[in-house]
Amino acid sequence: MDLSSRRGVDLFVIFCVFLSLLYGSRAEVPSRPTASVTILPPIKPDNGPQPYPEEEKSNLPVFTMNYSRIQIPFEITLWMLLASFAKIGFHVYPKITFWVPESCLLVSIGLIVGGIMYSVHEKPPAVLTSNVFFLYMLPPIVLDSGYFMPTRPFFENVGTVLWFAVVGTLWNSIGIGMSLFAICQIEAFGVQDINLQENLLFATIISAVDPVAVLSVFEDVSVNEQLYIVVFGECLFNDAVTVVLYSMFSFVTEMPVVEPVDVFLGVARFLVVGLGGMGFGVLFGFVAAFTTRFTSKVREIEPLFIFMYSYLAYLVAELFAISSIMAIVCCALTMKYYVEENVSQRSCTTIRHVVKMLGAISETLIFFFLGVVTITTEHEWNWGYILFTLLFAFIWRGLGILVLTQIINPFRTIPFNTKDQFGMAYGGLRGAISFALAFTLPDNIGRKHLFVTATIVIILFTVFLQGISIRPLIEFINVRRTNRKTDTINIEIHTRLMEHTMAGIEDLCGQWSHYYWKDKFMKFNNRILRRILLRDNRAESSIVALYKKLELQNAIEILDTASGDISAAPSIISLQEEKKNSTKPKKKFLAADLKNMHDILSKNMYKIRERTVSYTSKHALPNDNQRREILIRRHSSIRRSLRPGSFQTRQQIVPKSQKYFSLPPGESLNSRFPPTRQSSADAQETMSEVAYPGRRSRFGNRSSSGAMMPLHRLGTLKEVSSVDFLNESERGSTGRGSQSRPQSLRHHLSADDNNGLVDEMRIRQVEEEEEEEERPQASQPPAWAAEPRDETPQNPLLRRPQWNEKK
């Protein structure tokens, strides 16, 4: 253990050195022109264009370089690359990122690079200006947080989140500002020239918390949902509040006299800015959602709309000088749900990737710069001021959490206990936003250097000390935890039942709260919003979504083993196969049924994914399981190759078949044709019992809950002997499949007798015939797919071909 960790550290150091070397060699190119006015010969570009055109006009230059032309984008690209290399480096050895937050590592690399630059008297490129930061670097970060905000817990705790974000930030800013102002009155420190406004401005800067590191720790130890969401939401909205306060105070610092009226105006402005931003955000969110309703024909630019609308919301908010962060966050929150249902699965993946990527790059760069700037910038060190800043930042944060929790607790169903409070208070790391705000302070502030220094100190202090120590501490004090891996259909169903129960009991007690409002909103959402904003506005229950997801996981696993693992022993495949069979008696579905389900499935893939990522770390991609995604893609492509003919007909078939499967409102299927349905199903059920003797004892209890865990395969490898058994069950099931057809026909007949569904049923039969016709031609192109298709017309799922192939 010790040895291995040391090796890891060695490795890390080597890597760092490597990186810095890499940088060193690279830095030659970009930084010279920046730093020096002297144009040195090694850089031909600057010499190049000038002499050639003038002296030898006639000759076409064979080789020219024009560095100044590309300098800025070139350097930015190099910086990004460097930062990204650093990120790769951290993950070479996972233990490092487990114990040391990534932000720490980035800052460290930045410090090293800064040290190198300092030693060769270079200056970092002056890329980070106020405009660049606010217009290009901040939006991706905020969009990232806003887009991946876990929606349900957020709205369940929205009051608390806003309470801590808004009031907490005000509390911190004003508290720290006032206390520092008091300190400034002490002559011994020599900082009397800092006035109240400047102190408040500075306090605002350092009250922006940025607990990325904390969040990833929280996620790892899976602390309770409430704590997580409060810290998450706080960091998000707190940024908004901070920026608003920042712009207010930086305006105020320029005013010669502050009158009491200005304070009231300030409060009013604060509200206008915040609520205005929210309004713009929601507006743009809805517009974006509405737009994606019509993008089905232009899939390739679909993701663009999301970014353009979010950015537009940001810019317009900026135009009116209202809270642009609020706008972009609200925009992301609003549109996410609708957009992800509208856009195709791939667009959805793209959106998520790009949002993550941009956010990560932005933040990486800021932390990296932080490290570089720490070394290279001019500092003004004032022990008293800086130490007191640290002290007050801690005290006010702690006090704030304590007091605010006392106030909010009576309104919460689950009050925060002391440990939660500690987690919240200790999670108050300062980060990228603080640094950027401090760094972009206007130059007319006298003590700007002191402020920058103090901000850097407090960031480094909190990021390193708290960031590293929070994991052991959280584990030590044993904060309430939740298990968030609630991926079983049981939990979903029971949770839903409980929610209904709660709503019912609340009605019974004649009181209205969370469940009541949720219910109301869902109704409004289903009746109005979804109709307007979604192309396909049939409501889908979360239970169904989860079910589909689990089914899909199984399908993918099978794909994985069959086509991915070459070394896969036949037993594995067959076991997967068997497991699939056991977990869902799908064989009794009609072909059209299955097809329908498949279309829903592929259409709902994003939704499925959405549920898996409700807790995503800020730096990890929404779906960490890249392999799975590739498989999804493979899945769909194989599916397409399996039945090329179906694609032309799909457009007509799907809507039709959906018609049959969704019932007319107010009627239950049971009342329609109870006897046949019931009996056929029962017959099949009993048959399935016969067909899979003892399957439950073998596979039942680990069927799906851990579908993603590799555990399965470990367990299944042992059971080689089951091949024969599985073959049998395979045969049995195909037999059963062929039997189910007459049953379904019978059911058609009975339906005909019963009521006026005759036409629809006929269409359905016609459709089935169509399918039958379709199949032969579908089976032609891929030879390996043809065989199974003929055998089992009921089952277009692709696991079949693989199975047969292996056999």
Added chain:
Amino acid sequence: MSVQMKQRGSGGGASKSRDLLQVTAQRSRQDSPPPPAGQPLPPLSVRAGEDNLRGGGGGRMGSGSSSLKHIPDGQQLMEETGFSAAHLLRLHERFDFLDKDGRGHLRPEDFEEIRELTENPIGGRIIAAFFPPEKERLDFPSFVRILAHFRPIGKNRSRDRAQPEQANSRTGKLKFAFELYDQDRDGKISREELLQVLRAMLGLQVTEEQLRSIAERAVQEADIDGDGAISFDEFKKSLEKVDMEHKMNIRFLK
């Protein structure tokens, strides 16, 4: 904060005004036939309830029904269920409100008058949960005892210490949920029972086939001993990773 407060405010306001509306409507209904003598008029009790909300303790007058003394076995109920006096008073007031004819007990029909509850997909089951088999009457103590399942776990610790196993314990809550499924009360959720609930909850969104396979899958997932049904232990086990304190809790108004 502001949002939450606003929500709460309007929520409370809506509930109250709704109550009043219903009360007046009901009163006008009652006025046409001669009102039964000796009934505490609903508006009074509502007003008294508000008094209780504010004052908590003394200063109550009239409408004897809302004083703790007049709640049968008030003290004992408090100890048993862990509700505070304010909670009990509020619930009693609600009880009286539901008990339109003042019989002193509730019948299923009284519950069915609550419109939202009838719209609730499992409303019927919830109502049934209040009435033990072959019992059509629900008196106030039983009413409170059942509602006690939904009291948040952590509160009123001082009272909880006396009786470790309360209705609002995790098991108690789970048991309540379990019994919502288990309609034949054989201690097991059969596939069919699960299917019924699913059908009620999902209704029109899915096909019967899908419902079946979902139910099938759920049973297989939870079923450990292989009897094709979910026993309470299996039910508990399948939910062991869910923190119940967030699911089956109501912050009862005081």
